[in-house]
Amino acid sequence: MQRDTGQIPDIRRPRFSLRLKLTIGVILIVLVSFSGLNVFNIYTHRKSLYAEAHKTRTNLARMVAAALFTQLADNELSSPRVKVFLDNFLSAAITQNKLDRDVAFGVVLDANNNVISGQAKPNLVIFPGGGSYPDAATALAEIAKLDGKLGNQMRTTRIPLTVRGRGTVGKLMIGISLQRINDEFMRDLWLNLSVFAAALILIIIYLVVTLGRVVIRPITQVMLAMRDVRKGNFNTKVELNSSDEIAVLADTYNFMVIGLREREELKDAFSRYVSTQVYDRLAAGDLTLTGETRNATVLFSDIRSFTALSERLTPADVVQMLNQYFNVMVEIVFKNDGFVNKFIGDALMAVYNVPIDQDEPEMRAVKTALEMIEALDEFNRARAEVGLFAVKIGIGINTGAVVAGNIGHQKRMEYTVIGDAVNLAQRIESQTKVTGMPILISESTYAAVADRVIAQALPPVKVKGKQEPVALYGVTALVGALQHRRPAMPIEIVLPPHAGVTQADVPPPSPSPGGTDRLPYTKEPGQ
Structure with a gap:
């Protein structure tokens, strides 16, 4: 084939x-x-x-x-x-x-x-x-x-x-x-030929009319509908008032278009979560989304004090602000070939080395985190120019074994990753509030990038779900990146119609008691 x-x-x-x-x-x-x-x-x-x-x-x-x-x-x-x-x-x-x-x-x-x-x-x-x-x-x-x-x-x-x-x-x-x-004999021959010619003309007229109405017109409808599908129009439908083989063909075509439309919707939805390279390989059939165990690097990003902030904004302002924020951050994930697994309120979860094998997934995740912090500075400068408050985030990164695949109901599936490595990445992100460092990585991630990042070793902390304390490292930059830092891309902020919250209105973050984790896998109010 x-x-x-x-x-x-x-x-x-x-x-x-x-x-x-x-x-x-x-x-x-x-x-x-x-x-x-x-x-x-x-x-x-x-x-x-x-x-x-x-x-x-x-x-x-x-x-x-x-x-x-x-x-x-x-x-x-x-x-x-x-x-x-x-x-x-x-x-x-x-x-x-x-x-x-x-x-x-x-x-x-x-x-x-x-x-x-x-x-x-x-x-x-x-x-x-x-x-x-x-x-x-x-x-x-x-x-x-x-x-x-x-x-x-x-x-x-x-x-x-x-x-x-x-x-x-x-x-x-x-x-x-x-x-x-x-x-x-000749007279009978010519008479028969004349009668036959007249009958043939009537047959031709009948065939032209009948074939046009019964065969050609329905087939033409199917052909035109197929041309619409070729142009990307998956809302076309062929309706025939007959019960012959052409009607069966039309019904089969309609079922095919429904399947194509659903597949295109699925592909369109999935393309929003992966980079162009990953999406192209998925579309080409080079990848499978069945369940498998993979060694992945998981990145969690979260906006500080978002619940308290959202209480002072209208729902429309909240959605607009989040969309502007995610538009910037997701592009950085895609730039480093990451897979945006899900959005949990104001939090973003990205995965590397899933669903395809990647070289240096840990380094890709760390570069994504550093570029997100750099882009956030420009994002906040643009917000300040229109009188809006600054946004603060924390990022946690962990590397470990995860289970990846389509999970959910047969009518509502979601490609995602689950496992202890995912939970730990979110726990590490919650520690950014305690340490005051915006980027924290686990020891397994640090082991893969130690010679290429500038990081500060932090005291091990005890997190939920782990009996032993977890070693953390605060990453501040890539080795040599401070001398070659590129200028940030300009970001345009659209002022919400109900913008009434400024920097003075933002409540300060409330620190957690030292060393303990407050954030389970599902986000809680105040995070």
């Missing part, structure tokens, strides 16, 4: 529409079927007429021959008696015959091909090349000359006249014209 490269393929433009293809296909099927059937029926009918004509001339020839043999028993073929008999008999059988209207001639020849007697219908006798003669005598002479071989438009039956004791004394030829049969 090929992996999606992320490139959007070009949508081809059809050279021939489905309507045209289906119409042409159906027309060809109908055309071939009906044409073949009609031609077969017409030719079969002509063949049966040919067979009937053959039977007619054969029977007529046998009847004349039988009557003639009676005369030849006592008379010569050239005798006047036989000639009179033949003239009368052939006249009745040929020229006066109203039933067998295609019989064209009957002639009796002697052994030297001389005409003894004969009757003909000159208008029916067609000679090779299409010629004819106006009178019967000339026609009969020419027939005798050609020995009855008159071409495709005529059929001739020959019966030799043999008398016992005298041998063959002559021959009888009965000819029948195929002109009427062929003319009727």
Whole structure:
């Protein structure tokens, strides 16, 4: 299975529409079927007429021959008696015959091909090349000359006249014209073709209308909706008032769009918590969010005296101030490839080495903390310019094993990390109030960055959930960073419409009793 490269393929433009293809296909099927059937029926009918004509001339020839043999028993073929008999008999059988209207001639020849007697219908006798003669005598002479071989438009039956004791004394030829049969064949053929053409036109009109309404229009709706999805519009929906396969296709498409919309919403939500690099790898399918144990570095940041401060602000001012603050701090987390795991009121929790492996996650977390303090100075300067109070924060960092994965209800999942290392990071953050140092890290974090940071070792403190005191280090800067400190980026503060709290209105932080932790995992009032 090929992996999606992320490139959007070009949508081809059809050279021939489905309507045209289906119409042409159906027309060809109908055309071939009906044409073949009609031609077969017409030719079969002509063949049966040919067979009937053959039977007619054969029977007529046998009847004349039988009557003639009676005369030849006592008379010569050239005798006047036989000639009179033949003239009368052939006249009745040929020229006066109203039933067998295609019989064209009957002639009796002697052994030297001389005409003894004969009757003909000159208008029916067609000679090779299409010629004819106006009178019967000339026609009969020419027939005798050609020995009855008159071409495709005529059929001739020959019966030799043999008398016992005298041998063959002559021959009888009965000819029948195929002109009427062929003319009727062509007339029927053109009539059938005309009827078929008219029926074909009606079928084409019906197919165009029906295919357009039943097939093409619904498929076009689905195609246009798919183009909207390609453009990023996941609110499109195809509604069809039918119960055929195309309606099933439309329903399947609607379910697909719902899934895509939910996935996009999930991706959009998740992209707000991770850096662009992490998000791109997640979107490419290189990462899994199932449960796993990872060695992570957890950073907790908290605004000082936020509960007391929020009591003096309107809810809108609180939200606006927090959004401005988090906009600055989260960008720093993303800059160092951190994962913003959650916001707990005014607190921010970021994780490193989760959900992807990272080099030096401890150093990334420490750099994030130092840059947050640096950005906070600029943030407060911008607030002071518009007469707003300064914000103070504390940051705690710890490194250890955590469990990472999607946790929650099947309808409401959250990717997060849990474990003792997470709890300890929050406990360490609470100690910033006691020590007065804005950045505190644990011993496990310090061991990974000791030679690259300027830090002060603090007396071990006892925290909730730990039997042994925890060693803490207060970080003030990176080694060599004081000489190469970059100027802070300017920050713009929007003055809230109800700004009425200034620096003088902010209550001072209330220190905790030395050495003990006041902050459990869930934030409490006054933190």
